[in-house]
Amino acid sequence: MVYISKILLFPIKKQRKYLQSGFIDTLRLFVKAGSGGNGLPKFGGVGGQGGNVYLVGNENLTLENVRSAHKTKKIAAKHGRNSTHNFILGVPGENVKIEVPTGISILTDDGAKLGEINKEGEEIIVAKGGQGGHSKNDYIGRIGESHSIKLDLKLISDIGLVGFPNAGKSTVLKAVSQANPKIASYPFTTIRPNVGIISYKDLRQISMADLPGLIEGAHINKGMGHKFLKHVERTKMILLVVDVNGFQLSPQHPFRNCFDTIILLNKELEMYNPDLLNKPTMIVINKMDVEGANEKYLEVKKKINHLSDYFGEYPIEIRPEIPLKFQQILAISAQTNKEDIEVLKNKLRTLLDVCYQDNKVDEFKTLKDTIELQKEKGPRLV
Structure with a gap:
C-alpha cells in the first residue's frame, strides 16, 4: 500500500512550455462540403446547391490559431434545401470560410496540390458543394466533396x-x-x-x-x-x-x-x-x-x-x-x-x-x- 501511494503521489513532470506550445507548420483538417438538395419533379423545382468550404488568408493568424479554433479538425458546410411547392428553388447551403495564415500550400492525402494562399483575403475552395437536383440529374441532389487536407506553412520573409x-x-x-x-x-x-x-x-x-x-x-x-x-x-x-x-x-x-x-x-x-x-x-x-x-x-x-x-x-x-x-x-x-x-x-x-x-x-x-x-x-x- 505504501509503495502504491508513493507512485500515486509521485509528481508528474510537466512538459516544458516551449514543447507544449511548439511551432506548428503543418496541420491536417477534414473538410466536408454540403450536399445538394433534391428537386421537385412535379413542378420542375431545383434543389439548393450545397455549401462550399473555403480557406481565406489572414496575415495575423498562425496554424496554432487555426488548430485552436477548430479543435475537432472537422469542418462541414451546410446542405442545400430541397425544392418544395412553396420554394421551387431550394435555398443554397451556407458556405464555410476558414481563416488561415498566409504562406500556406494546401495538399490532399495523396500529395496533390490544391493551391496556395499567399495574400491577405485570398480565397480558395477546398471542398465544393454538391449540385442541387434538377431535370438533368433526375432531381436527386449530388453529394458534396469531402476529404482530408494538409495545410503546409512556409514562412514568407525577405x-x-x-x-x-x-x-x-x-x-x-x-x-x-x-x-x-x-x-x-x-x-x-x-x-x-x-x-x-x-x-x-x-x-x-x-x-x-x-x-x-x-x-x-x-x-x-x-x-x-x-x-x-x-x-x-x-x-x-x-x-x-x-x-x-x-x-x-x-x-x-x-x-x-x-x-x-x-x-x-x-x-x-x-x-x-x-x-x-x-x-x-x-x-x-x-x-x-x-x-x-x-x-x-x-x-x-x-x-x-x-x-x-x-x-x-x-x-x-x-x-x-x-x-x-x-x-x-x-x-x-x-x-x-x-x-x-x-x-x-x-x-x-x-x-x-x-x-x-x-x-x-x-x-x-x-x-x-x-x-x-x-x-x-x-x-x-x-
Whole structure:
C-alpha cells in the first residue's frame, strides 16, 4: 500500500512550455462540403446547391490559431434545401470560410496540390458543394466533396538566415531587428522560427527569419531537416551565417572549420532543392571579436569565391556539385560591434533592391556583372 501511494503521489513532470506550445507548420483538417438538395419533379423545382468550404488568408493568424479554433479538425458546410411547392428553388447551403495564415500550400492525402494562399483575403475552395437536383440529374441532389487536407506553412520573409547551430544567427537577428530570440552559447537554442523586422530611418522595412540550425544530413530529414529547409524556399534572399572558429555538434561528431561549414551548407541546400542555389546569397563570417579571427578569415576569404576549386578535397558524401555564388561577403562581430551591424543592414537593403528591381530576379546573375553595391568604409569588407 505504501509503495502504491508513493507512485500515486509521485509528481508528474510537466512538459516544458516551449514543447507544449511548439511551432506548428503543418496541420491536417477534414473538410466536408454540403450536399445538394433534391428537386421537385412535379413542378420542375431545383434543389439548393450545397455549401462550399473555403480557406481565406489572414496575415495575423498562425496554424496554432487555426488548430485552436477548430479543435475537432472537422469542418462541414451546410446542405442545400430541397425544392418544395412553396420554394421551387431550394435555398443554397451556407458556405464555410476558414481563416488561415498566409504562406500556406494546401495538399490532399495523396500529395496533390490544391493551391496556395499567399495574400491577405485570398480565397480558395477546398471542398465544393454538391449540385442541387434538377431535370438533368433526375432531381436527386449530388453529394458534396469531402476529404482530408494538409495545410503546409512556409514562412514568407525577405531574408532567410541559414547556418549551423550556434553560428550566431539569433544574435544577428536581434542586432538588426526588433525580434527578441532566445540566445545562449550552446547549439539548438532556436527551436522554432523567429521573424524580425529590420527598420530604416526612411520607414523602409525588411523581414528576416531566423530558422533552426542545420546539421549534416538535414536534406534527408536529420535534426530539423525538412521542417527547416522548406521555409528557405519562400525567402527572397539567403543570408548564410558561419562561425569563423568552425563548429562541432558534439564530441562524437567531427570538428568542421569555417570553410568546411560553408561546403556542408552548400551541400545541404543543394540536396534538398538545387533551386535554392539560384537565390541571391550573402555570407556573414561571424564572431570576428575572438583572438586569431582575422587570420582565419583571411584564409577563408581566399577560397570563398572559388568553392568548386576545393570540392575535390572532400569525400563524395559531403561534396556539392553546384557551388553557391555569394553576391556579398562580410566579416562581423554581431554581438560586440554596432558599426558592423549598421553596415550589414545597409548591405542587405542594397542587395535586395538590386536583386529584385522590377522583379527581374532571373536577370541578376552576379553582383559584378550588374551593378556595384554602395561602398561602406571598413577594413573587413569585400
